[in-house]
């Protein structure tokens with residue numbers, strides 16, 4: 001078996017005296033969706049911020065393709081193919097689809113000081129990239145990001161990451177605040193990204209959404225991995241309980257035991 | 263520019279500014295008569311517009327990028343006094359004074375930008391600090407060197423022709439400078455990637471930086487541009503009027519900001535256009551000068567400007583939400 005795209009080995013993260021993550025070990029493979037589940041404050045966002053270069057692990061190591069890596073900035077992680085899409089996706093609401101798609105890597109034509117931004121090309125590529133993901137309603141690259149629906153924005157951000165060669169796609173609660181239809185849209189796009197061979201990390205509070213796309217599930221409780229299992233190994237009820245429970249670790253383990261034995 | 267429809271024109275950032283400009287011109291035509299659009303009438307407001315306009319564009323760009331620069335209020339007299347003291351009081355050649363004027367702009371702009379980028383202090387406060395610091399420095403030095411706060415300067419014909427003369431007796435040559443820099447700004451802001459960077463920075467600085475945009479450098483450059491532009495305008499005024507005063511310039515702070523906001527720049531950043539700022543500047547200048555062509559007392563112009571500013575802010579929000587909610591018609 002080939003080495004995982006991204007791997008965490010015994011990662012701890014503390015902010016001064018506050019320990020947020022304890023001994024996290026996880027593997028992310030190509031073409032798989034890892035669902036990161038857990039209650040509020042469990043440390044999910046902290047974990048992905050550690051993965052995408054915002055935080056440095058206090059202890060432990062991050063490996064890409066089996067080789068140890070350190071990211072000192074989010075930009076470095078991005079250059080290595082780790083793309084993060086935050087809630088609400090497009091962060092430039094007042095920019096056009098084409099322009100925001102290419103922020104920082106604008107296509108230009110002409111020469112020297114007269115290189116002009118190639119609006120037509122940018123719009124064309126951006127619209128094609130989104131439509132490739134099945135969002136056919138986006139057909140005008142001059143539309144402003146802020147005029148898109150939440151689902152469309154998420155889709156655009158995901159399409160953008162894939163277009164620029166992301167290998168690992170990190171989605172922090174992409175379906176929160178979305179209606180049923182919009183969420184289904186985003187889930188379809190997650191599946192499409194998976195089909196294209198990306199490793200996807202998907203954070204959600206909704207078990208249904210996790211079950212719909214997940215291949216591999218990790219439940220975080222108070223910064224530690226309380227459960228780590230693959231698709232089909234647990235029922236929906238078990239997962240729901242895992243996510244809802246966790247007053248104390250022991251409490252939760254008893255609960256899981258109880259279910260497993262039943 | 264694809265498909266020019268009325269709808270797409272109305273969603274542009276300068277739409278409100280354009281309507282405002284047409285409205286005030288119509289207003290002063292009705293109440294002031296046609297004199298206002300005769301060559302001497304046009305000169306009266308075009309001169310005002312050009313002096314404000316050269317500063318308003320870089321200040322507007324800073325506002326699009328989410329920053330503010332009020333130190334321009336003391337950079338204008340600084341530019342005037344440097345050239346007047348160096349080439350009026352002393353006898354340095356003008357070209358040397360010009361280098362020092364622009365060099366001083368670079369230094370103050372850099373300080374503004376550097377402090378804004380490397381401290382969490384809002385740019386309003388940082389530039390309030392440099393506004394007073396530069397004003398004090400200029401006042402102190404001019405009294406120390408010349409013993410007065412007003413210095414005269416007689417520039418050679420060539421420099422007067424380029425920077426400070428009346429064309430045809432009424433039009434200040436700075437109008438041509440305004441047109442020229444406006445063209446350059448329009449090109450760089452709307453037709454190159456740099457404009458995109460400024461809008462992205464105003465939209466979300468953190469994401470812009472993550473996308474690889476040199477936000478620190480760009481912010482500092484914008485502050486340098488606005489400080490240099492203000493110093494340049496001050497220098498041109500000294501060459502035009504053959505004298506420089508320490509106190510001239512504070513009113514520009516308000517006039518410039520009003521022009522920018524009336525020009526459709528959204529105060530929270532991320533939205534606006536160079537052409538809009540030009541329209542806003544003309545609108546301001548027309549109201550400021552048009553009042554002299556009417557039988558109204560000139561104090562009323564402040565009322566008009568105040569109401570216009572409030573209307574512009576409300577309108578900007580409306581146009582902004584129109585632009586945001588635009589979706590092509592379902593076919």
Ligand SMILES: Nc1ncnc2c1ncn2[C@@H]1O[C@H](COP(=O)(O)OP(=O)(O)OP(=O)(O)O)[C@@H](O)[C@H]1O
Nearest residue numbers: 015018019020038039040041042043044045046047
């Ligand atoms: N920079 C920080 N300094 C100190 N404590 C922090 C910091 N960032 C996060 N924490 C703490 O770490 C814990 C985990 O936070 P995190 O945001 O990762 O939770 P989460 O699982 O993403 O929760 P949610 O589901 O609400 O988004 C919280 O108790 C939080 O207060």
Ligand SMILES: [Mg+2]
Nearest residue numbers: 044045046172
């Ligand atoms: Mg979170």
